Amino acid sequence: MTATMEPTKGGFGTRMLRKEDPKLLTGENQFIDDIKAPGQLWMGMVRSTFAHATIDSIDSSAAEAMPNVHSVLTGAQLSEMGLWQAPLPCAWPVTDDMVNPPHYPVAISEAKHVGDIVAVVLCSDRYSVADAVEQVVVDYTPLPAAASLQDAVDGKAMAHSDLDTNKAFHWPLDPNPEGTAAAFADAVHTVTATFTQQRLLPMPMEPRGCLAVPSPAGGEIVFYSATQVPHILKVMIAATSGIPENKIRVIAPSVGGGFGGKLNVDADALLAVTLANHLGLPVRWTEQRSEGAGASHQGRGQIQHVEAAADADGKVTAVKVHLDADMGAYMMLITPGVPLLGSFLYTGVYDIANLSFSCDGYFTNLTPTDAYRGAGRPEASYAIERIMDMMAGKVGITPEEIRSRNYINGGEHFENFDAASTLTFDSGHYKPAHDRALEMADVAGLRTEQARRRDAGEAKQLGIGMCTYVEICGLAPSRALGGLNYGAGGWEHATVRLLPTGKVEVVSGSTPHGQGHETAWSQIIAEKMGIDPNDVEVLHSDTALSPLGLDTYGSRSLAVGGVAIAMAADKVVDKAKLIAAHQFEAAPEDIEFVDGSFSVAGSPSKSVHIQELGFAAFAAHDLPDGMEPNLQEQVNFDPPNFAFPFGTHVAVVEIDTETGGIDLIDYVGVDDCGIQVNPLIVEGQVHGGIVQGAAQALFEEAVYDADGNITNPSLMDYLVPSAMEMPNIQLDSTVTPSTTNPLGVKGVGEAGTIGSAAAVINAVCDALSPYGVTDIEMPATPQRIWNAINGGAA
Amino acid sequence: MQVSMTVNGASHSHDIEPRTLLVHHIREGVGLTGTNIGCDTSSCGACTVHVGGQSVKSCTMLAVQAEGEAITTIEGLAGQAQADGSATGDQNWHPMQEAFQQCHALQCGYCTPGMVMAATSFLNENPNPTEDQIREGLEGNLCRCTGYHNIVKAVQSAAGDAA
Numbered sequence: 001m002t003a004t005m006e007p008t009k010g011g012f013g014t015r016m017l018r019k020e021d022p023k024l025l026t027g028e029n030q031f032i033d034d035i036k037a038p039g040q041l042w043m044g045m046v047r048s049t050f051a052h053a054t055i056d057s058i059d060s061s062a063a064e065a066m067p068n069v070h071s072v073l074t075g076a077q078l079s080e081m082g083l084w085q086a087p088l089p090c091a092w093p094v095t096d097d098m099v100n101p102p103h104y105p106v107a108i109s110e111a112k113h114v115g116d117i118v119a120v121v122l123c124s125d126r127y128s129v130a131d132a133v134e135q136v137v138v139d140y141t142p143l144p145a146a147a148s149l150q151d152a153v154d155g156k157a158m159a160h161s162d163l164d165t166n167k168a169f170h171w172p173l174d175p176n177p178e179g180t181a182a183a184f185a186d187a188v189h190t191v192t193a194t195f196t197q198q199r200l201l202p203m204p205m206e207p208r209g210c211l212a213v214p215s216p217a218g219g220e221i222v223f224y225s226a227t228q229v230p231h232i233l234k235v236m237i238a239a240t241s242g243i244p245e246n247k248i249r250v251i252a253p254s255v256g257g258g259f260g261g262k263l264n265v266d267a268d269a270l271l272a273v274t275l276a277n278h279l280g281l282p283v284r285w286t287e288q289r290s291e292g293a294g295a296s297h298q299g300r301g302q303i304q305h306v307e308a309a310a311d312a313d314g315k316v317t318a319v320k321v322h323l324d325a326d327m328g329a330y331m332m333l334i335t336p337g338v339p340l341l342g343s344f345l346y347t348g349v350y351d352i353a354n355l356s357f358s359c360d361g362y363f364t365n366l367t368p369t370d371a372y373r374g375a376g377r378p379e380a381s382y383a384i385e386r387i388m389d390m391m392a393g394k395v396g397i398t399p400e401e402i403r404s405r406n407y408i409n410g411g412e413h414f415e416n417f418d419a420a421s422t423l424t425f426d427s428g429h430y431k432p433a434h435d436r437a438l439e440m441a442d443v444a445g446l447r448t449e450q451a452r453r454r455d456a457g458e459a460k461q462l463g464i465g466m467c468t469y470v471e472i473c474g475l476a477p478s479r480a481l482g483g484l485n486y487g488a489g490g491w492e493h494a495t496v497r498l499l500p501t502g503k504v505e506v507v508s509g510s511t512p513h514g515q516g517h518e519t520a521w522s523q524i525i526a527e528k529m530g531i532d533p534n535d536v537e538v539l540h541s542d543t544a545l546s547p548l549g550l551d552t553y554g555s556r557s558l559a560v561g562g563v564a565i566a567m568a569a570d571k572v573v574d575k576a577k578l579i580a581a582h583q584f585e586a587a588p589e590d591i592e593f594v595d596g597s598f599s600v601a602g603s604p605s606k607s608v609h610i611q612e613l614g615f616a617a618f619a620a621h622d623l624p625d626g627m628e629p630n631l632q633e634q635v636n637f638d639p640p641n642f643a644f645p646f647g648t649h650v651a652v653v654e655i656d657t658e659t660g661g662i663d664l665i666d667y668v669g670v671d672d673c674g675i676q677v678n679p680l681i682v683e684g685q686v687h688g689g690i691v692q693g694a695a696q697a698l699f700e701e702a703v704y705d706a707d708g709n710i711t712n713p714s715l716m717d718y719l720v721p722s723a724m725e726m727p728n729i730q731l732d733s734t735v736t737p738s739t740t741n742p743l744g745v746k747g748v749g750e751a752g753t754i755g756s757a758a759a760v761i762n763a764v765c766d767a768l769s770p771y772g773v774t775d776i777e778m779p780a781t782p783q784r785i786w787n788a789i790n791g792g793a794a
Numbered sequence: 795m796q797v798s799m800t801v802n803g804a805s806h807s808h809d810i811e812p813r814t815l816l817v818h819h820i821r822e823g824v825g826l827t828g829t830n831i832g833c834d835t836s837s838c839g840a841c842t843v844h845v846g847g848q849s850v851k852s853c854t855m856l857a858v859q860a861e862g863e864a865i866t867t868i869e870g871l872a873g874q875a876q877a878d879g880s881a882t883g884d885q886n887w888h889p890m891q892e893a894f895q896q897c898h899a900l901q902c903g904y905c906t907p908g909m910v911m912a913a914t915s916f917l918n919e920n921p922n923p924t925e926d927q928i929r930e931g932l933e934g935n936l937c938r939c940t941g942y943h944n945i946v947k948a949v950q951s952a953a954g955d956a957a
Contacts, residue, residue: 017895017898018895018898020903021894021895021900021903022885022895023903024900024903024906025868025887025891025894025895025900025903025906025910026828026868026869026871026872026887026891027826027827027828027829027867027868027869027907028828028869029903030827031827031830031904033821033827033830033831034821034827126818126822127811127813203938204902204938205830205832205838205840205902205904205905205936205937205938205939206830206832206902206904207831207832207833254902254903255902256830256832256902256903256904256905257901257902257904257938257939259938288834289832289833289834289835289838290833290834290835513902514901514902514903514939515901516901680898681898683898683944684898684901684939684940684944685901687940687941687942687943687944688901688938688939688940688941689941690941691941691942692938692941714833714835714837715832715833715835715837715936716835716837720936720938722929722932722933722934722935722936722942723928723929723930723933723935723937723942723945723946724929724930724933726929726941726942726943728925728943728946729941729943
C-alpha cells in the first residue's frame with residue numbers, strides 16, 4: 001500500500017532534504033525577535049486582570065516618571081488620537097444578523113476578558129517596558145462575568161453589558177429535516193452523547209511579535225510580523241487604520257510555527273503600525289509566553305450534543321448535532337466560522353443519508369477563540385468517531401466492523417460522492433488504509449493480550465482505539481466561501497520565472513511557517529520543468545516580492561498554492577516550446593518535452609534544454625513573431641472543490657487501574673493525502689499533528705476558574721507534551737489522487753490532529769469498558785481516569 | 795557592570811545591567827540571535843547553550859554568572875566540530891546538525907538550536923543511549939512541530955555515527 005511513485009530528479013515522491021534547514025540549523029535565519037530597527041520603541045501592554053469590569057481610572061504617572069519610558073497611552077487617549085478608522089476585523093459574519101460588538105485594540109470603558117488591553121506603554125528597551133507596565137495603576141469595578149461557555153448559554157451573566165443576550169448567532173445546516181426525523185423514527189439503535197471540546201492554546205514555540213518601521217517622509221510603513229497571513233494582514237491593516245494599502249509592506253520573516261495561532265489580525269498589529277506611523281518611530285512588540293493566553297486567540301471551546309440513529313445491523317442512517325460554540329469576548333478574524341468548518345464532517349467517512357446540524361455561537365468573558373490546527377474539523381471527527389464506537393457497543397460488534405459496514409461505497413474506491421452535508425467528496429478509498437492500520441498495530445494480537453490481562457485481573461490494562469477520519473482541505477473554492485458569508489476568496493497566486501541564466505524564481509502567495517514550501521515548490525518545478533530543484537529559489541512572505549496571495553491555513557498551501565505553481569510552470573513550458581520550435585524551424589506540435597529538454601519528434605539528437613531558452617527569451621533577438629520577451633507566467637488558481645484526505649489511526653494505551661496513570665504506548669497512522677510531493681515532509685506533518693491531537697486527548701486544556709481567570713497560561717502549567725510522553729509513531733500511506741486539481745494532491749497539515757484525539761479517547765474508553773465506562777472528558781488525566789474507574793464523575 | 799566571556803571562541807566584554815539574563819546578553823549584547831526564547835518559565839529549552847561544555851537554559855542564568863566562562867551557541871557548533879575533527883557531511887557541520895537535517899528533525903526550526911545543543915550535550919554524557927533515555931534526556935526541550943519522532947531518530951543517528 002506504500003506509495004510507489006517513481007522519483008525523478010527531485011520530482012514528486014522524492015524524499016528530498018529540506019532547503020530550509022541549513023539556515024535554521026546554524027542560527028543564520030531571522031525570526032521576528034532577531035530583527036531590530038534603529039531608535040525602535042518597545043511596546044508593552046497593560047492588560048485587564050478581570051474577566052469583566054468597568055475601567056474607572058488609570059494612573060500612569062508613576063510609569064511615565066520612570067527612566068526610558070517614552071509614553072503611556074490609555075484607550076481613551078488612543079481613541080482621541082484617531083489612530084484607527086474601524087474596529088478590528090471579523091471576516092466571517094456567518095449570518096446576516098450576527099451580533100458583533102465593535103472590538104477596538106484597546107478597551108476604553110469596559111474590559112471584557114483577562115488579557116484585554118487597557119493601556120499601552122512605550123519604552124526604549126525590553127526590560128524597562130516590563131517594569132513600566134507594572135507601574136500603571138488601573139481602578140476597576142468588577143462586573144458579573146460569563147466565565148464559561150455553559151454560564152454564557154445559561155445566561156448567568158452578560159458578557160457584553162450593553163447586550164441582553166450572549167448568543168451571537170444561530171447557524172443551521174439541515175438539508176433534509178424530514179429525512180432525519182424519519183431515520184430516527186425507524187431506528188433500531190440510537191446513541192446520544194455530549195462531548196466537550198476544551199479550550200486549547202496553540203503554543204507555537206515562537207511567541208508572536210511584530211515590528212513596524214515607518215518612513216515619515218515617504219509615508220510608507222514596513223511591518224514585520226510573525227504571521228501566517230502577511231497578505232491578509234496588509235489588507236486588514238489598511239482597512240482598519242486608513243493607511244493606504246499601497247503604502248504598507250508586510251514581511252513575515254522566519255516564522256516559528258503557527259498552528260492557527262498566528263493567523264489573526266490582533267490588537268498588537270494595529271497598535272504597532274498606527275503608533276509607528278503616528279510617532280514616526282519604529283515600534284516593536286514581543287509577546288511573553290504567559291501573556292499569550294490572553295493576548296492571542298485560543299482554539300476549540302465547544303459543547304457538542306450529538307445523536308445518531310442506526311438500523312439493526314448498525315448501519316447509521318442519521319446524525320443530529322447541535323453545537324454551542326464559545327466565541328470568547330470578541331469576534332476575531334474567523335471566530336464564528338470555525339465551528340462551521342466542522343459542520344460538513346459530522347457524517348465522517350460514512351454513507352450516512354441524513355445530517356441535521358445547528359450551531360449557536362455565544363460570547364463569554366474569556367479570551368476570543370479562533371482557528372487552531374484543524375479548526376472545526378477535529379471536533380467533528382472526534383464526535384462522529386466517538387459515536388461510531390458507542391454505536392458499535394450498542395449493536396454488539398467491534399469498532400472495525402461498524403466502520404466497515406458504513407464506509408462510503410463499502411470502503412471501495414469512489415469519486416465525487418455527494419454527502420448528506422451537501423458537499424461532494426472528491427475521492428476516497430477507505431478500506432485499504434483501514435486494513436493496513438489494523439495490521440500494522442496488530443490489533444488481533446493486542447486483543448488477545450487485552451483479554452489475557454483482563455482475565456488475570458492485572459493492574460495494567462490495555463486499550464485499543466481507532467479513528468477513521470476525513471478532513472476538508474484546500475481552502476477553498478471562492479464561491480463556496482461566498483456562500484458561507486466569508487469575506488474573501490480562497491484562490492492562490494503563483495508566478496514562475498525562468499531567468500536569463502537558466503535559474504528559476506517562484507513567487508508563492510502561500511507563506512510557510514515550518515511546512516517546507518521552499519523545498520516542495522522546488523520539487524514541483526523539478527517535476528513540471530525537469531529542472532534541478534537546487535536551481536529554484538522561492539520568493540514568499542513579503543508583500544513587495546509576492547503582492548498577491550491568501551496565505552497559509554486550512555491545509556491549503558499545496559492543494560491550492562502548489563497547484564497554481566504547477567500550472568504557471570506548465571505555461572512557461574508551453575511558451576518555451578514555441579521558442580524551441582522556432583529555433584528548430586519545426587511545428588510546435590512536433591516538439592517533445594522530456595526531462596527538461598525540447599526536441600523534434602523523431603530526431604532526438606537535436607535538442608535544447610529549457611534552461612538554455614531563458615536567455616533567448618530575455619535577449620529577444622529571435623523570438624517567434626508577436627511573442628513578448630521573457631519567460632514569466634502567473635496563475636491565480638481558484639479550486640473547483642475542496643480536497644478530502646482521509647486515513648485510519650490506531651492508538652494503544654496502557655492504563656494503571658490502581659492509579660489512573662496512562663501511557664500512550666503505540667500509535668499507527670495510515671494516511672492518504674493523494675499524490676505526495678515529498679513523503680519526508682508528509683510524514684513530519686503527520687507526526688506533529690498526531691501529537692497535537694493526542695495532547696488534546698490526554699494533556700492540554702486552558703483551565704479557567706469561576707471568575708474567568710486562566711490558571712495555566714505558562715508552559716510550566718499548560719502541558720505541551722515532551723518527548724517523554726509520546727511513543728514511537730508508525731506511519732504508512734495509501735495514495736488516492738484527488739479529482740479536485742490536476743496534481744491529484746489533497747493536503748496533510750491537519751490530518752494527524754484530526755485523527756488522533758478520537759483514536760486516543762476510543763482507546764481509553766476501550767481500556768475502561770470493563771468498568772462500565774462509555775465516555776470520558778478530555779483531557780483524560782489520571783485523575784479523571786481514576787474517578788471513572790472508581791465510579792466518580794469522569 | 796562589566797562582564798567578560800568567550801562566545802564561540804571569541805572574547806566579549808560588555809558593560810551590562812546586573813539583572814541581564816544570559817540569553818538576552820548573547821542575543822542583544824554579543825549579537826548572536828541563533829539562540830531563541832520560547833517561554834518565560836524556563837520550560838521550553840529553546841535557549842539552550844553550552845556553558846563550559848554543559849547544556850544550560852540560558853534564561854535560567856544571569857549573564858554575570860557566566861563571567862569568565864566559555865560559551866558555545868548554535869552559531870559556533872559547526873566550528874567547534876571542525877576544530878575537534880568531528881565535523882561531517884557536505885556542510886562540514888557537527889554530526890548532530892547533520893543528523894537533524896538527514897532525519898527531518900526540524901520543521902519551523904524555532905526549538906532547533908536549543909534542541910541540537912541539548913542533544914549534543916546529552917550524547918556527550920551518554921554516547922550510547924536507548925530510545926527511552928533519549929526521550930528522557932530531551933524532556934526539558936519542547937517542540938510543537940515534529941512530535942519528537944524524527945528528533946529521537948536524529949539523536950540515534952548521531953549516536954550511531956559517533957560510535
